[in-house]
Amino acid sequence: MNKLFFTKEHFMIRDMVHEFAQTEIVPVARELDETSSFPGELVKKMSELGIMGINVPEKYGGAGLDMVSFATAIIELARADASVAITMAAHTSLGTLPVLLFGDESQKKRYLPGLASGETLGAFGLTEPGAGSDAGATKTKAVRKGDEYIVNGGKIFITNAGEAKVLSFTSQVFDGDKNLGIAAFIIPTDTPGLEIGAKEKKMGWRASDTRQLFFKDMKIPANAMLGSPSDGFKTFMKTLTSGRVSIGALSVGTALGAYEKALAYSAEREAFGKPIYKFQSVGFTLADMATKIEASKLLVYNAAWMKDNGYDITKEAAMAKLFASETAMEVTSDAIQVHGGYGYVKDYDVERFFRDAKILEIGEGTSEIQRLIISRELIKDLNL
Numbered sequence: 001m002n003k004l005f006f007t008k009e010h011f012m013i014r015d016m017v018h019e020f021a022q023t024e025i026v027p028v029a030r031e032l033d034e035t036s037s038f039p040g041e042l043v044k045k046m047s048e049l050g051i052m053g054i055n056v057p058e059k060y061g062g063a064g065l066d067m068v069s070f071a072t073a074i075i076e077l078a079r080a081d082a083s084v085a086i087t088m089a090a091h092t093s094l095g096t097l098p099v100l101l102f103g104d105e106s107q108k109k110r111y112l113p114g115l116a117s118g119e120t121l122g123a124f125g126l127t128e129p130g131a132g133s134d135a136g137a138t139k140t141k142a143v144r145k146g147d148e149y150i151v152n153g154g155k156i157f158i159t160n161a162g163e164a165k166v167l168s169f170t171s172q173v174f175d176g177d178k179n180l181g182i183a184a185f186i187i188p189t190d191t192p193g194l195e196i197g198a199k200e201k202k203m204g205w206r207a208s209d210t211r212q213l214f215f216k217d218m219k220i221p222a223n224a225m226l227g228s229p230s231d232g233f234k235t236f237m238k239t240l241t242s243g244r245v246s247i248g249a250l251s252v253g254t255a256l257g258a259y260e261k262a263l264a265y266s267a268e269r270e271a272f273g274k275p276i277y278k279f280q281s282v283g284f285t286l287a288d289m290a291t292k293i294e295a296s297k298l299l300v301y302n303a304a305w306m307k308d309n310g311y312d313i314t315k316e317a318a319m320a321k322l323f324a325s326e327t328a329m330e331v332t333s334d335a336i337q338v339h340g341g342y343g344y345v346k347d348y349d350v351e352r353f354f355r356d357a358k359i360l361e362i363g364e365g366t367s368e369i370q371r372l373i374i375s376r377e378l379i380k381d382l383n384l
Helices: 008-035 040-049 067-080 082-102 105-117 229-268 280-308 314-344 350-361 367-381
Strands: 122-125 141-145 148-159 166-175 178-188 194-196 210-221
Touching (some): 008 040, 008 067, 008 350, 040 082, 067 082, 082 105, 082 122, 082 148, 082 166, 082 178, 082 229, 148 166, 178 229, 229 280, 229 314, 280 314, 314 367
Parallel strands (some): 122 166, 141 166
Antiparallel strands (some): 148 210, 166 178, 194 210
16 A cells, blocks of 8 residues: 555665654553653654654755655554644644744744754644634634734643743734734743643543643743734644544554554464454454554545645545544554453553543544534535
8 A cells, every 4th residue: 555655765764764754663562651741751762753844845944754654663663652642743743833934034943943853842723622623713812012922822732831931822812902813923942931730641642732821911022923914713623634644644653553462462362272363353343453453544535645636635634633643542442352351451562442432533623613614624624
């Protein structure tokens, strides 16, 4: 399948990230999960490999690679541990992408080299307590005061928030009493008035850093805006579209990691005098798991390839994210079933993969939102 989308360079990237994941991440993944420890050392090592700047152009210090490369790297990371994969994915597709898409040259020169090198970790603030799927219901307000904006409000469920040095976020923009729309801003996280909450205690992705943000009379310069207020909604929608490809890839990796554990276990575990994979019930389950994963890969790589070739991927990214995330939930559940009682205890990694899978159906737009997007695009194709 990879030959459809891969060049020689893509195979090299896959092999490099796979080797890194298996030698550096796998040995510590269980401990990171149990202690909810942020994988700081692994982030440094990924930075040295150039993974943290994989989507940043070379002139800003990045690797300048395409979306297929990006998806490939995430799959291989998630195959080992989803927490490490989402740390990298959120940094690149959410923390870095807004300034890449809409930043002016001075903003790009200021922020991209640090983000590309991994010295600066990025985060993106979109979700609010009352604005999740309905991102247009953003309540955070930035009010113009001379050459500054005064920002009040907050964000919730922000990945990398406690470790990031750079934050992009969305806000309503007011000039006097006039609401100019929703804009995106980029700021250092040591900006006075920005308060970062405690680390969330999550079911899965336990090693990734997720926190709430509070803006309390936060003063930021007017030139912190990315683009114009009219660009704001487009900024985060484009960011989310690419982010859906990354979550699709993360879903593929999560499902693949659990499937490989189940396949190996089915060859080791015996019942009634033979390996359990020889029982049709187990063999058919493994066949279904592998088929769903392969279909998910095709959807993800198709969306990534289309993005690289300049196509609108609104529908394709939603399809990839929807199918792959639901596949991850199904496959990780099946992996536990193959393991039997052992799958329910922490000594076996499928338990961790299962917990990590659920959020994939929620983050970057729930499955319900993906179906809404797809249905709208299908009707649009009718030119009604």
